[in-house]
Amino acid sequence: MSLNETLLEQKEALLTALAEDQSERLAELLPELRSADLAEIVEDILAEEDDLPIALALLDSLPIERRANVLGYLPGEEQTDVAEAMSDETLLPVLEEMGSDERADLFNLLDEDRREGLLRRMARQEREDLKRLASYEEGTAGAIMTSDYVAIPSGMTVSQAMMRVRQTAPDAETVYQLYIIDPDGRLAGTMSLRQLMVARPGARVDDLMIKDVISISVDEEQEEVARVVARYDLLALPVIDAEARLIGIVTHDDAMDVAESEATEDIHKGMSIGQLEDGVSRVPLWSLYRKRVIWLVLLVFGNLFSGAGIAYFEDTIAAQVALVFFLPLLIGSGGNAGAQAATLMVRGMATGDVGVKDWGKLLGRELLVAGSLGLTMALAVAPIGVLRGGEAVAMVVAMSMVTIVLFGSLLGMCLPFLLDRLGWDPATASAPLVTTLIDASGVLIYFSIATAILAGL
Amino acid sequence: MSLNETLLEQKEALLTALAEDQSERLAELLPELRSADLAEIVEDILAEEDDLPIALALLDSLPIERRANVLGYLPGEEQTDVAEAMSDETLLPVLEEMGSDERADLFNLLDEDRREGLLRRMARQEREDLKRLASYEEGTAGAIMTSDYVAIPSGMTVSQAMMRVRQTAPDAETVYQLYIIDPDGRLAGTMSLRQLMVARPGARVDDLMIKDVISISVDEEQEEVARVVARYDLLALPVIDAEARLIGIVTHDDAMDVAESEATEDIHKGMSIGQLEDGVSRVPLWSLYRKRVIWLVLLVFGNLFSGAGIAYFEDTIAAQVALVFFLPLLIGSGGNAGAQAATLMVRGMATGDVGVKDWGKLLGRELLVAGSLGLTMALAVAPIGVLRGGEAVAMVVAMSMVTIVLFGSLLGMCLPFLLDRLGWDPATASAPLVTTLIDASGVLIYFSIATAILAGL
Numbered sequence: 014m015s016l017n018e019t020l021l022e023q024k025e026a027l028l029t030a031l032a033e034d035q036s037e038r039l040a041e042l043l044p045e046l047r048s049a050d051l052a053e054i055v056e057d058i059l060a061e062e063d064d065l066p067i068a069l070a071l072l073d074s075l076p077i078e079r080r081a082n083v084l085g086y087l088p089g090e091e092q093t094d095v096a097e098a099m100s101d102e103t104l105l106p107v108l109e110e111m112g113s114d115e116r117a118d119l120f121n122l123l124d125e126d127r128r129e130g131l132l133r134r135m136a137r138q139e140r141e142d143l144k145r146l147a148s149y150e151e152g153t154a155g156a157i158m159t160s161d162y163v164a165i166p167s168g169m170t171v172s173q174a175m176m177r178v179r180q181t182a183p184d185a186e187t188v189y190q191l192y193i194i195d196p197d198g199r200l201a202g203t204m205s206l207r208q209l210m211v212a213r214p215g216a217r218v219d220d221l222m223i224k225d226v227i228s229i230s231v232d233e234e235q236e237e238v239a240r241v242v243a244r245y246d247l248l249a250l251p252v253i254d255a256e257a258r259l260i261g262i263v264t265h266d267d268a269m270d271v272a273e274s275e276a277t278e279d280i281h282k283g284m285s286i287g288q289l290e291d292g293v294s295r296v297p298l299w300s301l302y303r304k305r306v307i308w309l310v311l312l313v314f315g316n317l318f319s320g321a322g323i324a325y326f327e328d329t330i331a332a333q334v335a336l337v338f339f340l341p342l343l344i345g346s347g348g349n350a351g352a353q354a355a356t357l358m359v360r361g362m363a364t365g366d367v368g369v370k371d372w373g374k375l376l377g378r379e380l381l382v383a384g385s386l387g388l389t390m391a392l393a394v395a396p397i398g399v400l401r402g403g404e405a406v407a408m409v410v411a412m413s414m415v416t417i418v419l420f421g422s423l424l425g426m427c428l429p430f431l432l433d434r435l436g437w438d439p440a441t442a443s444a445p446l447v448t449t450l451i452d453a454s455g456v457l458i459y460f461s462i463a464t465a466i467l468a469g470l
Numbered sequence: 471m472s473l474n475e476t477l478l479e480q481k482e483a484l485l486t487a488l489a490e491d492q493s494e495r496l497a498e499l500l501p502e503l504r505s506a507d508l509a510e511i512v513e514d515i516l517a518e519e520d521d522l523p524i525a526l527a528l529l530d531s532l533p534i535e536r537r538a539n540v541l542g543y544l545p546g547e548e549q550t551d552v553a554e555a556m557s558d559e560t561l562l563p564v565l566e567e568m569g570s571d572e573r574a575d576l577f578n579l580l581d582e583d584r585r586e587g588l589l590r591r592m593a594r595q596e597r598e599d600l601k602r603l604a605s606y607e608e609g610t611a612g613a614i615m616t617s618d619y620v621a622i623p624s625g626m627t628v629s630q631a632m633m634r635v636r637q638t639a640p641d642a643e644t645v646y647q648l649y650i651i652d653p654d655g656r657l658a659g660t661m662s663l664r665q666l667m668v669a670r671p672g673a674r675v676d677d678l679m680i681k682d683v684i685s686i687s688v689d690e691e692q693e694e695v696a697r698v699v700a701r702y703d704l705l706a707l708p709v710i711d712a713e714a715r716l717i718g719i720v721t722h723d724d725a726m727d728v729a730e731s732e733a734t735e736d737i738h739k740g741m742s743i744g745q746l747e748d749g750v751s752r753v754p755l756w757s758l759y760r761k762r763v764i765w766l767v768l769l770v771f772g773n774l775f776s777g778a779g780i781a782y783f784e785d786t787i788a789a790q791v792a793l794v795f796f797l798p799l800l801i802g803s804g805g806n807a808g809a810q811a812a813t814l815m816v817r818g819m820a821t822g823d824v825g826v827k828d829w830g831k832l833l834g835r836e837l838l839v840a841g842s843l844g845l846t847m848a849l850a851v852a853p854i855g856v857l858r859g860g861e862a863v864a865m866v867v868a869m870s871m872v873t874i875v876l877f878g879s880l881l882g883m884c885l886p887f888l889l890d891r892l893g894w895d896p897a898t899a900s901a902p903l904v905t906t907l908i909d910a911s912g913v914l915i916y917f918s919i920a921t922a923i924l925a926g927l
Contacts, residue, residue, distance in 0.1 A: 017825075045682065047684070047702060049701055049702050049703075178667065179667055179668055182664050182667060182668050183668075188664050188667075189646045189663070189664075206646070206663065207639050207645050207646075210635065210636055210639060210645075211636055211639050211640075225502065227504070242726075243723070243726050243727065243730060244506055245504060245506050246506075246723035247723075248705075248722075265705075265722050265723070265726070266700070266703040266704075266722070268726075269699075269700050269722070269725075269726050269729065270700065272726065272729065272730060272733075273700060273729060273733070273821065276729075276730070276733035276737075277817050277821060279737065280733075280736065280737055280813060280816075280817045281813065281814070281817065286810050286813065286814065292818060292821070292823030292824070293814045293815070293817075293818045293823060293824060293832075294818060294823055294824050294828055294831070294832060295823075298835060298838055298839055301835070301839050302839050302842050302843065305807070305810050305839070305843060306842075306843055306846055306847075308806075309803060309806055309807060309810075309843060309846075309847060309875075310846060310847060310850050312802065312803065312806055313799060313803055313847055313850050313851055314850075316798050316799035316802045316803065317799060317854065319798035319799065319802075320795040320796060320797075320798060320799055320858075321795075323794050323795055323797075323798070324795055324858075327791060330791075330794070331791070334784060334787075334788070337780050337787065337794065338777040338778075338780055338781055339777060340777075340780075340797070340798075341773050341776035341777060341780070341797075341801065341909050341913065342770060342773035342774060342776065342777055344798065345769065345773045345776075345905070345906060345909060346766060346769065346770055346773065348905075349765075349766055349769055349902045349905075350762070350766060352901065352902065353743050353762050353766075353902075356737060356738065356743065357738070357743065357750045358750070360734055360737050360738065360750075361749060361750045361751060364730065364734060364749070366749035366750060366751055366752075367749070367750060367751050368474075371751055374751070375750075375751060378755060378758070381755055382755055382758050382759050382762070385759050385763075386759065386762060386763055386766060389763055389766075389767065390763075390766060390767060390770055393767050393770050393771075394770055397774065401777075401781075418766075444809065444901050445806040445809065448802070448805075448806075448905075449802060452798050452802060456798065
């Protein structure tokens with residue numbers, strides 16, 4: 014991604030100041046930049062100038078806390094490049110300043126020798142925490158949670174809890190949601206800082222807290238985390254282990270990032286593109302090729318079935334060449350209607366609007382809608398059939414249109430459910446797959462109807 | 471959407487208690503249910519039982535604050551149905567309890583007489599606030615912002631500000647981000663409640679606040695609001711008018727809702743489906759038909775160009791019927807590659823990863839990737855060409871494959887940028903549109919190459 018003009022100017026000013034070693038000018042420029050923007054400038058220096066030492070020098074001019082923030086905003090690959098170029102002595106304090114979830118993510122990107130070296134230099138508690146967070150499987154709640162939350166021991170008073178919040182404030186990812194923990198570490202309840210602030214100082218948190226807490230298991234998929242956070246408008250979602258012990262929280266901003274990358278992934282899958290590690294403008298060409306080619310070549314062979322169908326009906330085609338005129342139209346329409354139906358189902362399932370057990374009801378709805386769509390399109394195309402090939406051809410085309418659109422829509426609707434049943438991601442029921450399947454069936458339906466009707470004349 | 475089993479049980483229990491008028495049982499059941507879940511039960515009663523009086527009775531058994539919460543979680547149509555069935559006397563206190571953004575949304579859904587009646591019964595300040603919020607155009611920051619934020623007059627001390635937060639706590643949408651306002655109502659700075667809590671009580675907020683606040687204009691599109699909130703990980707984004715006066719905030723949960731519905735809209739547009747007012751399982755059949763039929767019929771006529779191409783090359787086809795065998799394959803492959811390229815660009819533009827000025831650089835990348843894709847697919851299909859029609863046909867098919875995939879990918883890549891330049895939503899460059907355009911061009915490319923090569927033999 015190119016920088017916008019403001020950022021481009023700021024980047025130039027920073028590079029000049031760095032090159033001429035003007036530390037006063039740097040100290041003036043840097044505080045004006047937000048960490049997210051600074052991260053983008055660093056990314057741009059790495060991409061355009063390909064100058065790691067300059068990027069490192071820029072990071073070095075920042076106070077340690079901001080350095081950790083900026084590093085946290087960088088994409089994985091750039092984060093690794095920067096971290097690998099730093100010595101253990103420089104990297105360690107930065108890691109310590111990062112949020113525990115970001116630290117674990119970066120840690121997982123480093124090679125094993127480096128990880129061992131860093132772990133040896135850490136304090137025991139930090140080491141255990143990092144090892145634990147880094148051990149959760151990618152794509153689960155555990156992998157995106159942070160252990161920097163405010164835990165209040167059960168039994169505390171409001172004023173004790175308030176003191177605890179003040180002490181934890183610098184480190185916690187959010188201080189606005191408090192979690193009350195029983196002596197066994199189990200999540201006993203939750204309350205907001207807002208509730209705490211308006212409460213009587215002598216009251217006990219146990220009497221004020223909400224006991225029926227929405228929480229999620231550490232093994233749960235991150236999509237589900239994002240759905241729960243959005244559904245209940247949460248600031249943070251507590252994550253518990255099998256013994257109901259609180260082991261982390263997922264904050265709303267991390268949930269929003271998950272929701273956005275899930276939507277991108279679903280859109281890409283919908284066009285049979287594999288998962289990209291980065292934005293389309295930055296991902297390596299070879300990777301882009303690889304993610305697109307597999308499905309395209311598979312679909313080549315899928316399309317050969319359409320060819321085989323055509324070969325089988327060569328006599329019918331030879332007898333009435335006008336039929337070929339309508340071939341792209343008919344299979345295209347079926348494919349489009351089917352891809353629409355599949356898209357509606359896949360997105361409905363992703364947002365939680367459609368469940369597997371709605372299948373029967375939705376089938377009935379789709380039958381009605383697709384039938385009407387097919388009839389409308391048949392009416393639109395029939396006059397052209399009369400013009401090009403006479404009434405018999407018009408009848409063949411109209412009947413084929415209704416059948417193909419109906420068949421295509423039902424296939425497009427059912428495929429995501431079928432894939433879900435088989436344990437696959439419904440988003441794999443992509444438009445190209447549906448289109449290819451319907452293309453082949455469309456050829457068969459069209460020429461079968463044509464053979465039947467035209468032979469009877 | 472069907473209820474899950476827990477909710478279904480809870481719904482049955484509620485219906486039984488209501489039917490048998492067991493108010494004690496109700497008072498036991500209701501506090502256990504979260505507002506989001508209760509809203510879903512109400513929605514289900516309206517959809518399955520079609521029983522508005524029961525839904526109203528259920529809402530009536532709730533304390534006024536929860537009634538407002540549940541109403542806020544209902545989708546627009548159900549909200550209107552419920553609100554219209556309530557008398558002004560019942561509705562007014564509920565409206566007053568709702569967040570100012572939800573209140574304005576609901577207000578906009580009521581008919582004019584009802585709105586007039588309600589406004590007359592309101593206190594002057596509330597009336598002005600509601601009229602103002604309801605007046606912003608749909609899809610802008612103004613339409614999704616709330617006016618319930620914590621404003622701290624410039625010059626206050628930390629302890630005065632803390633007092634103000636405590637007073638505002640019950641009404642504000644979020645108390646965790648504070649906005650410092652100068653005497654002209656302009657946004658002077660911001661600070662978090664966390665900062666306030668750890669600050670010295672006698673310090674002035676003006677010395678602690680961040681002056682360089684990220685804010686957004688009231689006319690800005692809601693997509694941009696969601697992007698800014700996600701980019702800077704904000705809890706809330708302040709909204710300012712043309713004079714830089716603070717007039718509202720958009721909270722993270724509303725931004726997340728926008729991001730989710732924008733992603734759904736883009737996915738639907740990508741398959742040429744109009745914007746649905748509700749989830750696919752609930753939207754009326756007629757509406758579903760209407761949103762899908764327009765594009766399908768348009769594409770019917772688009773596909774006729776492919777037919778016209780075929781008619782033009784009838785002689786070439788008659789001379790070498792084996793060519794028809796490869797027709798669905800070639801145009802299908804071009805369509806798939808083009809739809810992939812369009813999808814990557816559209817999503818990249820939606821997430822802000824790709825800008826219009828990256829166009830030149832991306833064109834070069836796409837040329838390389840699409841060229842390699844075309845070559846791979848040509849190699850895959852060439853042997854089949856030899857088998858079906860000899861070496862000459864294989865050559866025609868391979869050359870056509872490279873040309874069609876290259877052309878299709880470039881078209882798919884450029885179309886979103888072109889639409890954006892014309893001021894249209896790039897997501898309109900949907901897969902069916904790209905596919906139809908490439909289908910027609912593919913027919914022309916294929917048979918032109920065939921005519922040239924086969925005539926030369």
